[in-house]
Amino acid sequence: MALPEQGVLLYYKFVTLPDPEATRNWFERSCSSLALLGRIRIAPGGVNVTVGGSMESLREHIDAVAGQELFQGCDFKLAACSRPMDRDAAASCGFDSLSVRLVEEIVTLGVFPSPSLANAGKHLSPEQFHGMLDQAGSLKQSNAVVLDARNIYETRIGKFCPPPGIAFLDPKIRQYSDLPAWIDEHAEQLRNKSVLMYCTGGVRCEMASAYIRSKGEEFENVYQPRATQLSGGIQRYLEAFPEGGYFHGKNFVFDHRISVPSLQDKTVGCCYSCKSPYDDYTPRLRCSMCRMLVLLCESCKASVPYLCELCAANQHSSEPVESGRDKCSKLRILCLHGFRQNASNLKGRLASLSKKLRRTAEFVFIDAPHELPLLYQLLEDETRQEPTAQPHKKFAWLTDPDGPKASTQTWTPVQKSFDPMQYQKQTSGWSESWEYLEQVFADRGPFDGVLGFSQGAAVAAILSSLKDAGLIDIKFVVLCSGFVSPVLEQQVLGGLIDCPSLHIFSGKTGYDRQISCTESERLAGKFRPGSRTVVRHDSGHIVPTRPDYLEKYSEFFKQFL
Incomplete structure (x- = not known):
């Protein structure tokens, strides 16, 4: 079949x-x-x-x-x-x-406050975008510029090649949040220009074009930038012009296809080392310093460590990043996920934070020791089918002694909806988790601190109380959307924990539907006032990475570097 x-x-x-x-x-x-x-x-x-x-x-x-x-x-x-x-x-x-x-934003431009999307650039259909390039090219000299809003590794295998007389601007950025700084530094190249902007599917241009157009009243009145964007991005353009049109090479995509060529299938990229034609990112080779994708052919990829062109241009050391304490003395932070989650879930949740603090901290993610059953909720008429997706194991640090037990890795139907108070029943399993964590510290330590999210924060708080007792060697804890576990109540017996702590949680009632802000406040109250730092945000069950919050996190971490 x-x-x-x-x-x-x-x-x-x-x-x-x-x-x-x-x-x-x-x-x-x-x-x-x-x-x-x-x-x-x-x-x-x-x-x-x-x-x-x-x-x-x-x-x-x-x-x-x-x-x-x-x-x-x-x-x-x-x-x-x-x-x-x-x-x-x-x-x-x-x-x-x-x-x-x-997440906080569906695409993170990295400026606060975010520009108003009401001021985003005018959308051009692929045919209109192509026609403007045709028209501008026929004039030989034009005030139009083409701006690529993508990352440098994307542009290396495919880009628009406008006709003579139209400038092509490649910001050569490592990540999208670097684009505003490039726009600020190159405003002269955008002044009084018709900016034809594009990205893979259009979403990055929405924010970036709004940023260009909202540079402030003086900028807008004097320079009057006219930013337009390719609606639907490169993908829609290649659908309209399958032979490639003005786009040469391959369209880098963030899925298993890796890249999508036009019918022309022209190789634009080249090996960074030997400069021979090459445009295959399938090996997923990454810079040993910044972890950005590196384009190296079969012959050159044996020469390790890899270094991207941006790190090479900035004269970084070519020594690869190793686990453990490196020459930059970055903080090593053990990360504990929440209930019914796993290390991969938390790694994804903290991806933005890890990226923005990459020069400050190395985050180490582990699964909890207690495996949980895979559950799915039945509809009211009990007609919902069992999920067909490949199940991924879920874990916990503390469990409900009366809750369902893990047996085989198959889906189990339940009729109950999510219980926001379930964490109060999670009282079992600490002795096994503590024995497991002791082994993690012995095998993968040392760690400067522990970061916990949700139930992981409750467990990190327990670990901080053990620091007071001299049973564990850490400098600090970071507690995100945490709560007071019954296990912690037994540990501290009414006293205050004297461990430096950073508490991150929603400061608005009802915003975090998993753990109430009252519970997170109560957890913060278990720590001595002189050693705790509290960051209350206006989002839900997340760790926000807006610049104003990042500044507070960085200030906390600086005292331990």
Whole structure:
């Protein structure tokens, strides 16, 4: 029997979500039931989706999303493709599982406050974008410039090549949040210009074009930048111009396809080392300093360590980053995930934080020792089918002694909805978790500190009380959306913990639907006032990475470097 046709679906929507947590739950249920894999990011201001699966399931998902009033008008970019040929590459792209996460923004430009999307650049269809390049090229001299809003490794295998007389601007940025600084430094090249901007699918241009157009009243009145963007990005352009048009090379994509060529299939990229034509990122080679993708051919990839062109240009050491304490004396932080999660979940949740603090800290992620059963909630009429997605193991540090036990790695139906007070019943399993953590410290330590999220924060607080007793050697703890565990109550017996602590939690009642801000406040109250730092944010069950919050985190960490 022939296998069903496979495909990849991309779409985004900037829209105010009245209940991001409920939206996240809906997407997770919907995509799991259709066996879709990939990444979905949910923020108060919208959604950003890249998923893959059978074309039939993807079309069913499109119908379900389009039928919701909030998401009407989405530009669904659906493309047929083959099944992943390289499982390691698919895994590195996050296409071996389904990840649905709450984030602050669906795309992080890295400026605060974020520019108003009402001021975003005018959308041009692929035909209009192509026509403007034609028209500007015929004039030989033009005030139009083409701006690539993508990262440098993306531009190295494919880009727009405008006709003579039109400047092409490649910011050569390592990550999207570096783009505002480049725009600030190169404002002269954008002054009084018609800026034709593009990215992979359009979402990055929304924010970036709004930033250019909102440089302040003086900038807007004097320089009057006119930013326009390619609607639907490179993907829509190649659909309209399959031979490539003005786009040469391959379109880098963030899924298991790695890149998508035009029918022209011209090799634009070259090996960074020997400069021979090469444009295959499938090996997923990364810079030993900054972890950015590096383009090296088969002959040159044996020469390690790898160094990207940006690190080489900045004359970084070519020594690779090793685990343990490195020459930069970065803080090593052990990270403990929440209940019914795993190390991979927390690593994804903290990806933005890890990236922005990469020069300060190395984060080490581990699974908890108690494996949990895989549960899915039945609908009211009990008709919901068992999820068909490949199950991934879930773990806990503390468990409910009366809760369901893990048996086989199969899905188990439950009729109860999520109980926001379930953490109060999680009183068992500490002795096994403590024995396991002792071994982690012996095998993978030393660690400067421990970061815990949700139940992981409750456990990190227990560890901080053991520091007081001299049973563990850490300098600090970071407690994110934490609560007071009954185990901690038994440990401290009414006293205060004298361990430096950073508490990060929502400061608004009802925003965190998992752990109330009252519980997180109560946990902070278990630490001596002189040694605790509290950061109250205006989001939900997340660790926010806005610049104003990052500054507070950095100030806390500096005292231990």
